[in-house]
Amino acid sequence: MNQNDSLPPPVDEEASNAGASRQRSPLKFFILVFALTIPFWVIGAVTGLQLLPGVPVAALAACCPLLAAMILVYREHKTAGVTALLKQSFDFKRIKAKLWYAPILLLMLVVSALSFGVLRLTGTPVPAPQIAFLQLLNLCIACFILALGEELGWSGYAIDPMQDRWGALRASLILGSVWAVWHYVALVQADRSVAWIAWWSLYTVTQRVIIIWLYNNTSKSVFAAALFHMMTNVSWQLFPVNGSYFDPRVTGLILTLVVVIIVVVWEPHTLARYRYVG
Secondary structure, eight states, rough: OOOGSSSOOOOHHHHHHHHHHHHHOHHEEEEEEHHHHHHHHHHHHHHHHEEEETGGGGGGGGGGGHHHHHHHHHHHHHHHHHHHHHHHGOOOGGSSGGGGGGHHHHHHHHHHHHOOOOOOOTTTOOOOOOHHHHHHHHHHHHHOOOOOHHHHHHHIIIIIHHHHHHHHHHHHHHHHHHHHHHHHHHHHHHTTOOHHHHHHHHHHHHHHHHHHHHHHHHSEEEEEEEEHHHHHHHHTTTTTTTTTTOOHHHHHHHHHHHHHHHHHOOOOTTTTBTTTTT
């Protein structure tokens, strides 16, 4: 008998991942995320504390998507599943084409600069941003940690079974809507108006479409999703003073245009295949 005949068949990692995603329940995940967030909402309501200007203490609930994913993965695959989930934090080796770092790191900076220019041109008195290197570095570190707490749940756990069922674009819109609603209590605690929250919802849902576009084009890298998520929060905090002049109407419409371009160029069902390639 050939020695190779006794060896187990090779593991198809893609098929294994696809099988794991089919076992997941996004609905259970969403319910658990909201349930885990309730204590943070209560603390925010009772204390009225702000971590940063416009950022209530309820923002610490960024850890809840990760906690929800860990609980569900542990039920499904025990410690090995949790370890595999956490390893996605730095799965940058999945990003084969390094060109994708350009939109990951620069897209939101460009959008913020365009928003700043539009506000200035329309007569809104927006001060010039003041950026201190050490402050920026600390902001990036903090925002990346918070982004990982979210993206290990939204991207690392929930999005793949949703894409399997509805395709990338529809799944992104659904997940983006849930993501937006999840923030509403914190936004109310930050004294945002109903109109502001409505426009911010457009801004947030379009962000999620872009995140899934980047995720799918980087071989489903959670690190890529978290890095872009970090840049959205960093750009907002730098606009231009702790986000105090941020206008979600302008930024939301610009991001909507970006999403339209993405959907025109990339096939909506995957957001990872060019429409015009023969």
